Amino acid sequence: MTKTIDRISLGAMSPGTERFILAHRYGTKGARPKAYIQASLHADEIPGMLAAHHLIQLLDAAQARGEIEGEIVVVPVANPVGLGQIVNGAHSGRYELRGGSNFNRHWPDLYDGLLDAVRGKLGADKDANVKAVRAAVGAKINQMNPDSELARLKVELARLAHDADMVLDLHCDDEALMHVYMQPVHWEGFGDLAAELGARAGLLCMDSKAQSFDETFSLPWSKLKEAVGDTFPIPNACFATTVEFRGQADVFDEMATKDAAGLFRFLQRHGALAGDPGPVPAASCEGTDLEATDIVRAPSAGIIAYKVALGAEVKKGDLVAELVDPLAEDQSQARQPVRAVNDGLVLSRCLRKLVSPGDGIAMIVGKTKLAHRKAGALLSD
Numbered sequence: 001m002t003k004t005i006d007r008i009s010l011g012a013m014s015p016g017t018e019r020f021i022l023a024h025r026y027g028t029k030g031a032r033p034k035a036y037i038q039a040s041l042h043a044d045e046i047p048g049m050l051a052a053h054h055l056i057q058l059l060d061a062a063q064a065r066g067e068i069e070g071e072i073v074v075v076p077v078a079n080p081v082g083l084g085q086i087v088n089g090a091h092s093g094r095y096e097l098r099g100g101s102n103f104n105r106h107w108p109d110l111y112d113g114l115l116d117a118v119r120g121k122l123g124a125d126k127d128a129n130v131k132a133v134r135a136a137v138g139a140k141i142n143q144m145n146p147d148s149e150l151a152r153l154k155v156e157l158a159r160l161a162h163d164a165d166m167v168l169d170l171h172c173d174d175e176a177l178m179h180v181y182m183q184p185v186h187w188e189g190f191g192d193l194a195a196e197l198g199a200r201a202g203l204l205c206m207d208s209k210a211q212s213f214d215e216t217f218s219l220p221w222s223k224l225k226e227a228v229g230d231t232f233p234i235p236n237a238c239f240a241t242t243v244e245f246r247g248q249a250d251v252f253d254e255m256a257t258k259d260a261a262g263l264f265r266f267l268q269r270h271g272a273l274a275g276d277p278g279p280v281p282a283a284s285c286e287g288t289d290l291e292a293t294d295i296v297r298a299p300s301a302g303i304i305a306y307k308v309a310l311g312a313e314v315k316k317g318d319l320v321a322e323l324v325d326p327l328a329e330d331q332s333q334a335r336q337p338v339r340a341v342n343d344g345l346v347l348s349r350c351l352r353k354l355v356s357p358g359d360g361i362a363m364i365v366g367k368t369k370l371a372h373r374k375a376g377a378l379l380s381d
């Protein structure tokens with residue numbers, strides 16, 4: 001089957017501004033496994049788009065060699081709405097300017113109504129149950145009536161991704177080491193993705209409560225599984241992950257070429273592509289509970305002066321940064337220490353050095369769950 005490229009309209013919010021998403025489709029529709037990969041849902045996170053560009057070239061070559069085994073869909077620009085949000089020279093691609101919402105939050109709850117939709121269709125055959133669930137989710141998406149460009153973007157991306165066995169959402173952090181998010185249940189089977197990409201953290205969370213893109217597709221399975229208990233076999237049939245391709249400035253062909261090769265080997269190992277990916281590389285991290293990762297927050301407004309580098313190992317109480325008050329009259333009183341509350345690896349830092357009270361200024365990946373991380377949302381907004 002030859003490759004096709006779907007050009008999907010998002011309509012127009014004002015005359016003459018119709019935008020599109022492009023979906024590169026490889027393999028036969030319905031072939032298994034299906035992998036869905038998209039880049040830069042937060043549109044100012046560029047590394048994923050460059051990795052997708054390199055991956056598409058690798059997939060085109062694989063297609064020419066007849067190596068597509070499953071179905072692979074790549075959307076290299078997941079968010080053309082945010083891609084165009086350049087205001088006075090500054091790209092603002094995380095929140096939709098029209099309504100203010102974070103593009104990777106508040107995705108439709110595909111579990112809502114699912115139990116009722118599949119009740120009576122489930123049985124002892126696990127594969128038949130998977131088919132029934134996918135059909136019900138697909139039917140729910142088909143009934144959605146998006147009334148805006150953003151809503152249409154969500155529906156169209158969900159339509160492409162909802163029935164995939166593997167959903168890879170390529171993002172990046174501010175300034176960060178490579179890391180991945182996934183549900184704990186998938187670490188054993190799909191943690192090789194972290195190894196292939198050289199990830200320094202595998203952050204595991206069943207439900208961050210953020211209604212992020214990846215969880216939109218993994219959560220219906222875990223929720224349904226919990227709801228039906230042992231009555232019917234329901235596998236966690238969608239491995240969905242957010243991959244953070246380092247930081248916003250880490251956009252280089254040298255990195256993106258290697259990252260794409262890592263994604264390619266991952267797709268080989270999981271059967272979407274023919275060919276031998278070789279052994280899984282030595283892991284550069286273990287999977288750790290997201291509740292064990294602290295988001296260090298600025299206690300007040302000021303200028304952040306970091307005292308630790310990315311990749312540093314810190315202990316509880318270590319100085320992470322000093323917050324400088326540029327309006328202090330006595331300069332000896334201008335600096336406020338910000339200390340780590342856990343032992344761990346400094347995974348990310350803030351690019352913007354002028355911060356407001358409560359801003360996340362660093363992520364520190366620990367191994368012991370932190371009580372204060374259980375209370376609220378586990379992801380930064």
Ligand SMILES: [Zn+2]
Nearest residue numbers: 042045171172
């Ligand atoms: Zn992002």
